[in-house]
Amino acid sequence: MNQIKRVKRDVSGWVVLDKPYDMTSTEAVGKVRWLFAARKGGHAGTLDPLATGILPIALGEATKTVPQVQDGRKVYRFTVKWGEATATDDAEGAVTETSPVRPDAAAVEAVLARFTGTIEQVPPAFSAIKVDGERAYDLARAGETVELAARQITIEELRLIEHGADQSSFEVACQKGTYVRALARDIARSLGTVAHVIKLHRAAVGPFSDADAVTIEALEAAAEGEARDALLRPVWAGLAGIPEIRLDPHQANAVRHGNPVLLTGATAPVALDEAWASFKGVAVATGHVEAGQFHPRRVIL
Structure with a gap:
């Protein structure tokens, strides 16, 4: 028997999704659009599959306000593993370099000021930046050497929130264009060691934060129609900044x-x-x- 095709509708608003681990941003948008039977949808700022947290998803007329959210301030919490560099600067890639150096908390605290303010950052080779019309991560996966130019980024705040012998956790508030994986890589290099990100959570994007977030499970549990639509935030919510x-x-x-x-x-x-x-x-x-x-x-x- 053929499955009945869902009728798409012109629903508008924001879903402030708490994106789960191991889901791409595109998959998340597709899932949310299906749940709301929305004709149109998009997201304000990609999250890596291995990252969790705030993925603002715009439906209908809210897509016209995506730039205002995407350009807003972002807050991330991330954990690095000291002593191992990977091809992707996160846990997905193969280990490419090791180091016996494990910095203490005082050493870590001492270098953070170097990474605050307007700084230069070379994005990771595994990123969505285009090189001669091709995504850098596609070239890197094909085995090509990817050399990306340094870019200016703005780090508003950076602090150490937990420190251990092999791992440290940080919180960073930054402007658009910042790669947390590259930030972790560069902090480690400045300490004479290597590291990669093993956990990444986006806690805020523009006007949206963890306090606004809704999970896929909560969306699925809400009855289709008014109950589910009640979880939408209005179009203007993306313009609050x-x-x-x-x-x-x-x-x-x-x-x-x-x-x-x-x-x-x-x-x-x-x-x-x-x-x-x-x-x-x-x-x-x-x-x-x-x-x-x-x-x-x-x-x-």
Whole structure:
């Protein structure tokens, strides 16, 4: 008997997924889209299969706000194993180098300041960065030598949270483009040893954190329909980190048609690089403010 095809629907909102271990970000999006029968979906920032934690998944109109979430501050907790380097800088790859050096807590603490602020980082060879049109990890898996250029990244905070003879755990708050596997690799090198990441958890992305997260099991357990939809966060939740412009009915109508509107009132902003407009608590558009006018970039239906 042929399986009945599910009818797709125009559902919009955010699922702040606590991604499980050994699931790709693409698989997670597919699973969530299937559970909500959503026509459209995407994620804000890839998580490696071996990583757990916050994977914001946008459905429907929320996909228009993915850049604002993806560009937001991220917090990771990670554990490194000292004395072994791997091809992938995590537990998935083969060991490529060993070292007898095991740094003590004081030595680890002493080098962390070098990795705080705006620093240069060479991404891992096993990464999604494109080299001559090909993903670096595809080239690396094919046995090719991958040489990636150093990039500037911003580390806001980095601290040691637990230390042992063979393993140490850290928490880092950083901006987009940071590779935690490369950070662990470089910290180890600065200590005269090698290491790789054995556990990685993303605790926050932009406005979303562990406190907002929902598991696949919770989504599956919720009855299809209103009960499951209640686990969705509104489209505007992804925009909580940027200024909000509240529109009146006439302004909202103009913005929905892609037109700029003059902002009035004593507190109206004159210029903003990024903002979002709302009407009665519903997101209408993302855009910017110039010369006292809100200019929509993307209209949210």
